[in-house]
Amino acid sequence: MDVTQTAEQPEKPEQPETPEEELVLRELTDDGVLVLTLNRPGRHNSWAYDMEGRYYTLLDEATADPEVRAIVLTGAGGTFCPGMDLAILRRSSSDPTFKRPQRRPQTTARTVPKPIIAAIDGACAGIGFVQALMADLRFTTARSKWTPSFSRRGLSSEDAVSWLLPRLVGAGSAADLLMSSRVVRGDEAVRLGLAQRLLEPDELLPAALEWATDVARNVSPWAAAQIKQQLAADQTATLEQARLRSNEILVEARKRADYAEGVRSFQERRAPQFEGLPKDHPRIDLGENAP
Template sequence: MSDEQAALLSEHDKATGVLTLTLNRPARKNAIDGPLWDLLHGALSEAGHDPEVRALVLTGAGGAFCAGADLSGGVKGGHPLTRMRGINEVALLLHELAVPTVAKVSGVAVGAGWNLALGCDLVVATPESRFSQIFAKRALSLDFGGSWLLPKLVGLQQAKRLALLAEMIGAEEARSLGLVTWVVEAGELDGFVTDLANRLAAGPPVALAQSKALLNENADRTMRDALASEARTQTINFATTDTPAAFRAFLDKTEAAYTGEWGVPSTDDK
């Protein structure tokens, strides 16, 4: 493994289906440079096409989550818009990933690093975690989806406060604003996230994927559009083996094992 490849560690627990991606540039507080953006793009794309991945945990090594984009080398060659398109592709891959995603945050998560965490479905932090939309202090505007994510999560006024002042806030304030799902003690973080990811991975994969997509898509749609989407996706759920399995488990007072398999016989089966 080259030094560049070592900047992103990947661990797939085949028994549970949980994939853990760890940003591994601790000397830079896991700031993301060009090669690491490429590695993230490849890893997320691969995860999206791997049926054995049932949940994703995104975290950072060395006591930090991510200090954002690595600007230490100055502005690189090439057109800035081309570079931003590549970064935007990573944001979309994470946002549209069908499996549940969890950000495990210790230390700082700032700039694109914070928006990387917010791009996950759930965020778990420690009391020591710190967050900032630091862009304004670098004479930059929001990126990695922050301009879309923040108003939806905290409302327009608070989003403007976070973006325009670029303040550093603590984990409890971030949780009170709806930007962190749970705050747990540092010594409990690993166990908490492992249990959470295992529970998500054990869920019905098709149903969870569709609920995630519905929530993401319908935030900007009318009630009529949302109801139509719900009807469509519920019909797909009834065509899997998971829904009957869940009903049987409910009646038998047992736990269902979910596979996401298609349950409608094909014409070849007749």
């Protein structure tokens, strides 16, 4: 059965509509892990423009908040996101007066200079699939159902997925998934490289929080941001360009207080005390201007 049909999304929105501030829930732990939960009751977290706006606003706030060290993205109610809301799909495909709002790039999460881990349970389809790929890594469950779904809606690959997916799963598997839009269960998602870890449903969020908490407590936020930028820039670099760039960053790293603190904490066998990223730290550059 198509993951984006019938049980995954009710035909009509339930009333009352969810207030905007509740469309994506926000919780910051004492360790600096920000948990963002997609939350559209009665719609199984299907994507809508107001939820998208709320999500990106929270990512902007997280980028500018030195207290946020890592981000966990998940969905409420045992599912992640089954794709764009059917009401929006119906109107956009049949109503000639329908106008989409001005939107930010779906790659926005990739520009956040902090690690993002997605905890994927249940449906992960369409734009939900896109947003899962925009995280830095993904944990999932055996019962999860992944599909890009584009080709079964008469659409081409969206939002740079055709660039990113081959780098995660290889060219052949990317062609398979994008052309067929078949449903992939969680165990296959891990085998392919879509996700990094397979967990029981009740272990999923705790495992994602454990990974994020370890990063928040023990990893230099500046170093994590540089590595995220390197991973983005080096996708289109030669081996020598990547080597030279890494050497330039290392020169800067060895001058910073985080390096001294990292060595000192290792010598003293204690947890490091790294400073958070400043509010004005640049976002990850995904384009031609990447360092």
